[in-house]
Amino acid sequence: MHVSSAISVYCWLTLSIMRFYAVKCPIKYRLMWKEPQMALIGVVLACATLESWILVTVKYFQHSCDDSSDKPLLATFFHLSDLILMLIIPSLARLILDMTVFISVYFSLPGNSFTKNNKSTISTLDSLELRIKRMSCVETNLELKGADLQINETFVIRSDKYAKNRNSIFFRAIIISAINLMLNMPAILQRFLVTIDYGHNQNAILDALGSHYENIAQLLYFSQFACNALYLSTTIYETMGQGSAI
Template identity: 25%
Template sequence: MAAADLCSLLLILSQNLMQLYPQLGSDEVLMHYVCKAVLFLTHTVTGISVWSWLLLSTLRYLAIRHPLFHLQLWQMPYRALSFIIIVSLALNAWLLLAVHSTQFGCIQQALFRSLTWNRLFHIVECAWSFCVPCLLIFVMDISVLIKSTMGSCDTGLLQIFSAQKRSEQTFEPPIIACVYSRSNQTLIRHKHSRTLWRWLAIALICIILNTPENMYRLVILFGMPDVHEEALHFSARMLAQALYFSQFAFNAVYLALFVFDKSTRPKSYFEHSAGRNSMPAVQLSKYGKEYSEKVNGLTAV
């Protein structure tokens, strides 16, 4: 997502430079291919960026609603990202045919001798890059929010201890005991809730920043009545673009604060600490059995 945002900014900057300095396009043949590549890649990486948000929401949804299935996911995010890139490239491939270069900049010519096809492809691309992912993000995040407010079994607060089988002849299930610590339970629940609300707020803000510009595009594509460049219309257009570009700054801030803010200590340090503080499985099983016996004794009393 960060790479897609960076590429999008660089491509938009290159388009503006080509319009501000027409002398850069002295070679018509070169500019012909540059225009095709720039517009094609701009639309492609924009869709990839929004779908990356959907991928994060999907992983968050699976972690909350289907935690056991979420633990089995290994290559799914990479495969999903590959699928997103391939589909985005395919849906924007028509731009390689429609975009041409002129002395005034890059323009789109009628595809198959009709602008209706251009409009249709733009609607499909807008639905793919904004409508579908935003709708799915909204549904998944609402489901996660409802699940978190209703409460569930605090699996993150349980330490599961399994005892070894006594013999292969007896089909005795492993002993599982749950150890609760009220203070730790409260702290961890508070931390998880704060983290969840933080990411839900970030997703909501990014959707809000993307919505005005994409809604303006949809209104244009579906046929907005002729509007003169009055002050209100011009101000609304500028506000939509300002919100759209502000998402890049917002993404950079939260990536720097919440994602890339990690410890610089080597991995061996954490492995050594984990090995020093870990307990053998047999000993954990023994403690789990003793705890379950104490709990049963208190219940009987």
């Protein structure tokens, strides 16, 4: 469960990074091919490796697992490190990236994201035309001059209609990401309170908050996985059909 939870959190962080990259470097973003797949493989391997501490501090009992009672400080250290590295840091990074995307899309002048640095050099004319068609976010005017076949790229910003559609897709993705983050917060708080209370009077703080807090936190935590389906059905599939996946 720890590994799958960490993978889920970092996959959502990867989506936030891709949205940020799509806004700041739209042309380079369109030219990505294997990078997302490699990022996913890296996330899975890294999370599985970093969560291997469970094999050291957790012992199996009949029909259950629990922390080793002879290593309370070590268990607390690993739990707190896992909480910070696998939940708190990526959640804060998602919040910062999504806020940056929101501000860039809705509070910047049109066309600010199309900078000179985004006009990447492409080796052949056919490759350029294919990428531009699939991207469908700019129009290009190519002039072939003599034997040098020099290419001049003229980028024209999309119409207001397309810009509004693009902005709505970004906004929808950010809302779903924010909902997912909020549903995770109670479980993160619960784990933090249990960790800092470990070895003293475990669950005393949670008991003070109310006996139903843990149940509510777990319900919200597992409900957040519905955001995966919501994101796929309302963002990924739609934008793939338009050639502008986020």
